Amino acid sequence: MEEMEDVWRRLKLNDEEESSIEIQQDVVGLTKLKGERSLVGKVISDRKIGRDIVRSMMEKMWKVGKPLEFHDIGSNCFVISFVNRRDKVRVLDGCPWLFDNHLFVLKDFDGESQPSQFDFDHACLWMQMLNLPLSYMNKKMGEVIGRSVGEVMEVDVQEDGVAWGRCLRVKVDCDLRRPLARGRTIVVEGRSSWVPFQYEKLPRICFNCGRIIHEKDGCKEREGNSS
Ligand SMILES: [Zn+2]
Known part of the structure; x- marks a missing residue:
């Protein structure tokens, strides 16, 4: 996603692209309402994780009575809707959660920021x-x-x-x-x-450096040289 933004920055916009579209607040209405019983989350893993697998496992772990709605919004990133706000708050309060020993970072629904700006770090x-x-x-x-x-x-x-x-x-x-x-x-x-x-609920961490998330180019510590 970041790479796309770099491309953007280099782009020279033409007049049509640059003239902005004023967005009225009534565009959000119903979406905002649904957001109140929704969360955003990311499974921290280098491997691509299937949405349906995450959904079915988390439904059991979170003990929700009704099925969850899961939508892909990025690489291992999802927006998750519960049937009610109470379930959402309970799950958020119960953080951290693991999916298959990977940390499942959850944040309250944020309908105003662009998904590339969500802080899953x-x-x-x-x-x-x-x-x-x-x-x-x-x-x-x-x-x-x-x-x-x-x-x-x-x-x-x-x-x-x-x-x-x-x-x-x-x-x-x-x-x-x-x-x-x-x-x-x-x-x-x-x-x-x-x-x-x-x-408690310690997720998978890098054995070399003790980090849960690496920068883009991977682990910088040499094996056995932990600090
Ligand atoms: Zn490392």
Whole structure:
């Protein structure tokens, strides 16, 4: 899609092409209504994935009573319509989702941007921060450490803000083009310690560089040289 845009930029438009068509808002009407119970999504995979396979698998995983509507809008990109808005919100809240171990990045319906502008390079992942001192297992700590990875969307704590348990769960909006964070070093009262991360529903990542998405020309790390 980007390549097409490059071609565009080089094009010299003739008068007819350049004179713009004013679009009235009443053009969108019904489409917008349907958008309210729809999502856009992309399966992150180098291989082309068939729409019907994704649809039938996700219908089971999402436990929707009525069939979903899936339309291709790009390479492994779909617009997905649910029978009602409630189902859509439930699925969106349940992110991340995997299709055959590939991350299925979902975003709320956006009817105004061009599909080439959709941001499928970021997605929310649930991180588990392990081995934290008990006094630091709380909302604030989750936010502080989580922020070093990406935007913190949620910290799983009790009503009093405390989260004692096996781990501290934090939902972070991650940049999938960067190597997945494996942990962070924290310093508590002068003593530094390593806090390892685990991910819930971890998708397939590159074994060389730890990324979920590569740039156009593929993996740049040499084998065994991970950083
Ligand atoms: Zn790689």
